[in-house]
Amino acid sequence: MVAPIRVAPSAANRALNLLRTVQYTHPPSCPCHSNPNHHHHHRTPTLADHVRRHMSTPIDPSRQKEYAFEMAASSIRFGPSATKEVGMDFANMKAKRVCVVTDKNVSQLDAMKQAIEGLSREGIEFTVFDNVRxxxxxxxxxxxxxxxxPYNPDAFLAVGGGSVIDTAKLMNLYTVYPDAEFLDFVNAPLGKGRPVDRKLxxxxxxxxxxxxxxxxxxTxxxxxxxxxxxxxxxxxxLKPTLGxxxxxxxxxxxxxxxAASGLDVLFHSLESWTAIPYNERTPRPTNPINRPAYQGANPISDIFSLQALRSTIQYLPRAVKDPEDFEAQSQMLxxxxxxxxxxxxxxxxxxHGMSYPIASQNPGYKHAGYAVDDPVIPHGxxxxxxxxxxxxxTAASNPDRHxxxxxxxGIDISNVKRESVGEVLSEAIxxxxxxxxxxxxxxxxLGFKSSDVESLVEGTIPQKRVLMLAPNLNEELEAEKAELRGLLEQSMDYS
Amino acid sequence: MVAPIRVAPSAANRALNLLRTVQYTHPPSCPCHSNPNHHHHHRTPTLADHVRRHMSTPIDPSRQKEYAFEMAASSIRFGPSATKEVGMDFANMKAKRVCVVTDKNVSQLDAMKQAIEGLSREGIEFTVFDNVRxxxxxxxxxxxxxxxxPYNPDAFLAVGGGSVIDTAKLMNLYTVYPDAEFLDFVNAPLGKGRPVDRKLxxxxxxxxxxxxxxxxxxTxxxxxxxxxxxxxxxxxxLKPTLGxxxxxxxxxxxxxxxAASGLDVLFHSLESWTAIPYNERTPRPTNPINRPAYQGANPISDIFSLQALRSTIQYLPRAVKDPEDFEAQSQMLxxxxxxxxxxxxxxxxxxHGMSYPIASQNPGYKHAGYAVDDPVIPHGxxxxxxxxxxxxxTAASNPDRHxxxxxxxGIDISNVKRESVGEVLSEAIxxxxxxxxxxxxxxxxLGFKSSDVESLVEGTIPQKRVLMLAPNLNEELEAEKAELRGLLEQSMDYS
Known part of the structure; x- marks a missing residue:
């Protein structure tokens, strides 16, 4: 007769705690003015629904959903000629030996000239690695x-595109962890996914x-x-100190x-805007250091992603068509x-998840306008x-966002039905x-045949880091493969 | 006869350089979708205008306008119950002695309880200063x-409102510069405005x-x-490592x-949205370390400011009227x-510039709902x-932004004339x-009389740090005073 009495207040407390959390996190209101939200059910769940769902089953921590998001710092300086300042930046941070990272092409450009002149003007010792692939x-x-x-620099300077900057991040990482194995930090399941717990x-x-x-x-x-x-x-x-x-x-x-790099921007924007919301991601980290950078859409990332999407649609066509259109180029940067x-x-x-095997398994495509000898499918x-x-x-996961x-x-959406938004967005793309x-x-x-689809599916499956953020994707392996197969088959020909 | 030949290419180069800079910076296109821009002249200046203006007078570096902006890092974690994580954050950064800063009121609240429990759970030594004014x-x-x-902490934790966080920043600063005079770092002209060149x-x-x-x-x-x-x-x-x-x-x-703190948000948004553009600010810094944090409106601050403005207008009235409206409270945070x-x-x-003397010279006003003994005009x-x-x-400086x-x-602006936008916005406020x-x-x-205006003007003039960002304000001292006098006189009574 005692047990029920002891149980009752505890259950009540648990319900109260749930209530508090639930009221903040279901549904997550999007602060963007168009105010779409992530939920695709239209009946707002009642409190009773939530309490029932949570109370009826024991809580498995690894299945608990995230309740917070973290917007990590990125410092950006933007302006024509700002490259000239980089020597002073290293002097200000008291750097003595700088490893400059670039590629053979960029090493001939004015950006490198400005950077090197800046370092020299400040009398900072540096060496140049120009062999980034x-x-x-x-x-x-x-x-x-x-x-x-062996150079053991106290700072790094990357001048180039994504390949150069990414390579510099890893030079930095493995210089700070000189004894680490290469696969230690590589994303699981291909590598060991060790977290970076030292300051680079x-x-x-x-x-x-x-x-x-x-x-x-x-990244x-x-x-x-x-x-x-x-x-x-x-x-x-791994984030740069300053861009x-x-x-x-x-x-x-x-x-x-x-064009190719602008398409990367377009889909960085559109994929992050439509990624699962952060508070649908599992598991909830038990220590904030384990909260992933790729945490799902959140009210702050939304602001950046939607703005970048609008700018790219407006300025990319101009930047591609007219190399003298500096306003468009500046806006694209x-x-x-x-x-x-x-x-x-x-x-x-x-x-992005499917792009990796597509690029790796390139049947021999050389993109027009890329002056390289080997076949290349540009990332974008x-x-x-x-x-x-x-x-x-993905449209059904969140018609409002789509x-x-x-x-x-530029689509007039006033008469678009919610069930056809996927088709409409697809056609617009x-x-x-x-x-x-x-x-x-x-x-x-690109030279792929239907018989290549299975191999592309197999190459996509290990991209857990991004697939976990895909809305609507089935979690069961065979069903997930079937969905990816369908997407790849539908992608064979749009012309 | 040689001189003109030597001069000519140099002048041509200078013109070319100007051309490059000018094309990027005049006019600054705003990336926001409504695409207002800062310029109030309607004729786009021709290249000839710019070259003429720049070529006809020798360049005085202190009059050169800024050409870049820097978006400094702020790390934010947002979510209900995230306070619980703070102990782990200090453990992750290997902090051993934490100085916790709060005030007598907040020290009794759940936020402090969660923070203290978090530190204790991780076994981190800490002391509490709860006497913030x-x-x-x-x-x-x-x-x-x-x-x-004397406690010499290796990290600080501030739990409270702006007064607490600001006090903690200065405890951090002067602990890292133990020999500095208090006025050394205070904004000029009241203090010496020494830059903070050590890592706090x-x-x-x-x-x-x-x-x-x-x-x-x-700040x-x-x-x-x-x-x-x-x-x-x-x-x-001085920025916190993490909010x-x-x-x-x-x-x-x-x-x-x-209500009062929400009004602070409203005008943080509206003032930063309408501040002079970064590339109208002088002087251009000769070293990036001297670029001020308050640099004028720029394409990244614009995104934040406009979004915050819209959210505040939407959610502040709800947050004030209904203390149980957690969605509105969450959106306001x-x-x-x-x-x-x-x-x-x-x-x-x-x-903000005028708010400082208004608060300092309070004739005895006690704001309703503030449980303090002394007179207080809340900052907002x-x-x-x-x-x-x-x-x-300010409207005339940039009608589009206003x-x-x-x-x-919520004003229907479709029929608002550009010359009346100031009046319309004023009435909306x-x-x-x-x-x-x-x-x-x-x-x-607030109890001010017309005879107090002169003293408020005198108290505003030293607020250079913010007045320099005011659009439309006359740079000549007596004219500036007359404009401030006019603004204060017009502010006597709106009822």
Missing amino acids: IEPKDYSIKEAIAFAK KPLVAVPTTAGTGSETTG AIFDLVSKKAKTGIAHRN ICDPLNTRTMPSAVH LAATLAGVGFGNAGVHLC VSVAVTAPAVFRF LAAAEAF VKFLAELGDQPLGLKG | IEPKDYSIKEAIAFAK KPLVAVPTTAGTGSETTG AIFDLVSKKAKTGIAHRN ICDPLNTRTMPSAVH LAATLAGVGFGNAGVHLC VSVAVTAPAVFRF LAAAEAF VKFLAELGDQPLGLKG
Whole structure:
């Protein structure tokens, strides 16, 4: 007779606690003015629903949903000629030995000249590693690390696109952990996913493309050759100390590079905007250090992602068509950085997840306008090619957000039905890609055949870090594979 | 005959350089979708105009305009119950002795209980300073510093409103510079404005009000009694390492505190949105370390400021009227933080500039709902009281931005003429204040008389740090005084 009495107040307390949490987190109101929210059920769940759901089953901590999000710091300096200041930045931080990281192409450009002159003017000792591989592979990263270790710099300067900045992050990481094995920090399940618990050396990043957003993120992507898979290392502590975004530095991009890197920005924005909300992610971390950088859409990432989406749709076509349109180029550099802050704190999902095997398993495609000898599917192109299928698939998870995205593409959404928003957004993306020009409208255009789909599915499955943020994707392995197969088959041909 | 030949290419180069810079910076396109821009002349200046203007006079570096902006890092964690994590944060950063800073009121609240339990659970040694003065004065700051120095903590935790967080910033500063004179770092011209060139100790800020945004900024404000002026210390390096925004912590605010602190958010947003653009600010810094945190409106601060403005207008009335409306309270905490990032990188101007003498020279006003013995004009109230006059005055500097602000207040702007936007926005602000309730609709309501205006003008003039960002304000001292006098006289009575 005593037990029920003791149980009752405890159950009541538990209900009260749930009540408090529930009222804040269900539904998460989006602070953006168009005020779409993530929930696709239309009946607002009653408190009774929540209490019932939570009270009826014992709580398994690993299944508990996230309740907080963290917006990690990114310092950005933006302005024409700001590259000149970089020597003073290193002097201000009392750096004595700087390892400058670039590639053979960028090393000839004005951005590098300005950076080197800046370091020299301040009398700072430096050395230059100019052998970064575009679309880096594990062996090119290891070569770069082997260069940095004996020099033992006290700071790094990356001047280049995403490949250069990502390589510099890893040179920094493995110089600070000289005894670590290469796979220790690589994302699980391919690597061991060890968290970065030491403070790295200062890294200043000067992007020369408007795409990657790598100057704001803690992510470094490369090709793990033995596994035939693109993967990477992601942790807040890899973030550059400062990104110097100088629109004079992106004038050198050929038109095809503008287009491909701009498509990366477009889908950084659109994928982070439509990623699962942070408070639907499991498990809830037991220590804040384990909260991933890719935490799902949240009210702050939303602001960056939606703004970057609108800017990219407005300015990318102009930047591609007219190399003299400096306003468009400048706006695209800003959009790339904003999108970087957005997806760097929210994550990307299916387009990026499938892009890695698409790029790794390239049947021999050489993108027009890329002056390289080897076959190459530029990263942005490999991302964009599945987008029409992806957003048709994800729309049901959150019609309001997909409607807002369609509106950003210039669609009059006043008469779009909620059940057709996926189709409408998909068509808007195909139209945007077609008008941009020189884009392969489907996997066929890259040389893939239907018989390649299974291998692309197998290459996508290990991309847990991004797939976990995909809305609507089945968690059961065979069902997930079937959904990915469907998306890839639908992506064969849009023309 | 040689000279002209030598001069010609140099002049040509100079013209070319100008051309490059000019094309990026005139006019600054605003990336916000409504795309207002800062310029109030309608004829786009031609290249010839610019070259003529720059070529005809020798360049005085101190008159050169800024060409870059820097968005400094602010790390924010947001979520109900996130306060519990703070012990783990200090453990993760290997802190051994934490100085906890709070006030007598907050020390009794659940926020402090959660914070203390968190530290205890991790076995971290700490001491508590609970004697922060609300609306701090130099002597209360000095007392706090005298407490911190002998304890020599390796990290700080601030739990409270803006007064607590600001006091903690200064305890941190003067513990790291133990030999500095108090006035060394205080903003010029009242203090010496010495830059903060050392790295301070980690400071985690847990706000218990939704107003100050201090958890994201490098600003600390206090009353310099001997000068009868509110002033402060502002530098990027004062920024907290992490702001933990836990909406459970703002439930304890009385309704009057909700209102007053929410008005601070409203004008952080509106002043930073309408501040002069960063690239109209002079002088251009010769070293990036001298770029002020308050740099003028820029494309990234704009995103934060406009979003915070819209959220505040939508949620503040609900948060004030219904203490059980947790969604509105939660949104206001988020808006306060977003506005903090916005104004922390752009600055505020006239309302804040005049608020300092208004608060310092309080003739005896006690705000309803504030349970204190001494007279008090809450900071947000002292800011709001001049707003209707201020935005009527600033509108001509940038009608598009003021139109966007009026629209955020719910005004149908489709038929508003550009020359009347100031009046329209001013009326919208008065209506908002009146409907919020319990606001003194003018300086008379605070007990000021017309004969006090001159003294308020004299108290405003030293607020250079914010006045320099005021659009439309005359730079010549007597003319500036006349304009401030006019604004204060117009602010006597709106009822």
